[in-house]
Amino acid sequence: MSDVIHDMPTDHGSDTPADGDGLARQQAIRQIERRRRFWISTIWTAIGMAILVAIWAITEYHNAGGWPVHGFSQSSGIHEVWNFWIVYPLGAFLLIVAAHGWFVYGNKPISEGEIKREIERQAGPRR
Numbered sequence: 399m400s401d402v403i404h405d406m407p408t409d410h411g412s413d414t415p416a417d418g419d420g421l422a423r424q425q426a427i428r429q430i431e432r433r434r435r436f437w438i439s440t441i442w443t444a445i446g447m448a449i450l451v452a453i454w455a456i457t458e459y460h461n462a463g464g465w466p467v468h469g470f471s472q473s474s475g476i477h478e479v480w481n482f483w484i485v486y487p488l489g490a491f492l493l494i495v496a497a498h499g500w501f502v503y504g505n506k507p508i509s510e511g512e513i514k515r516e517i518e519r520q521a522g523p524r525r
Contacts, residue, residue, distance in 0.1 A: 425507055436502040440495055447491050454484045 458480040
């Protein structure tokens with residue numbers, strides 16, 4: 399993931415502080431990498447979930463002796479009734495993807511304006 403081409407001048411040492419543009423560039427690169435990792439992990443997990451659903455459908459078809467004509471149930475082995483346990487890993491998958499998506503897309507870096515507003519708020523009205 400860190401195959402990033404840096405077009406930064408080479409005259410800066412690694413211990414010199416980054417200027418505002420350099421810091422903004424580094425934050426942008428990190429955010430792009432986070433988004434890419436999010437989509438790659440979401441796609442691979444979705445593929446895994448699709449495989450899990452296929453395995454579940456095949457085994458339930460075999461165990462119930464056919465399609466779920468009489469619906470779904472918590473118990474297994476009833477003729478033409480499928481066990482609906484698949485909703486639990488699918489629900490967990492959706493919750494995890496939603497939380498991960500919020501951390502990637504909704505969790506923004508702290509801006510300089512927010513820092514200034516918080517300093518002013520903490521200082522409060524002076525007497």
